[in-house]
Amino acid sequence: MKPLNLKPFEGMPLAHPESPIKNPVTTWLNPLLISIDETRMECEIEVRPEMADPIKILHGGMRATMLCDILGILANTGGQGVSSLTTSVSVECIGKAFVGEKVRVIANTVHKGGTLIYMSGEIRNEKGGLVATGKTTLFSIAK
Template sequence: MQEKTNRIIEELKSFIGQKGKLSPSPFMNWLKPVAVAAEYGSLTFEYVIRKEMTNPMGNLHGGVIAGIIDDIMGATVYSLEKSDPFVTVNLSVDYFAPARLGDVIQATTRVVKEGKNVINVECEIWFPAKKRLLAKASSNLMRIK
């Protein structure tokens, strides 16, 4: 079976392993993701935890985790190359373990259901060095005209 692709997926694949700007989104560029994998309905990005991403305890801030998740989920829906934009209507995040300054984490998304007006996406954030799940999330994104 041939893998489904489009120009956005091919562009993301060309960035695999490179550091740099992946997006016109200032927030995504602030997060500084490195593309690891790109397939139709699934992306994997890697992030290095920087000081400005941490809370006073030195752990990755929960709001930054939610931001990473929301951002990569949006990129996943964008990569489906829909004619209309989609926006997040809900985001549910479960936090399981901390990450600290200098840690490298990976976020992987998966489109669960691709409807005409609503797309459901899941995301997991892993700390690969310790094979530990940091967070898991689910979101619905809605088409706007």
């Protein structure tokens, strides 16, 4: 398996037909890749009605899904033919994002070891307010 190279997709949706990302969750979220390097990735996702709770605020489970997906994508880029599986996710829901808003999901690599990868991330609303923070641990397996 070749390492994922997402740099050419900056400014494009990760669900683009030519994108190497073929995850149905990513396709459903439809994140726009803003920027990526070896240790940081930033995406923008529009909060749709089906992502919200009854009072039209981004649902906590969707916050966890966004963080898990984007952190996992970054963990799987730049590797040496490995795939990473999430072993744990922790999310703190702090602020609000409303239906129709675009949120920024920012992923950071904390540490890549031999078999474990530690990631952290945050979600910010259009005003820059903190919506959620999260961290995940992933287990690397050879493909």
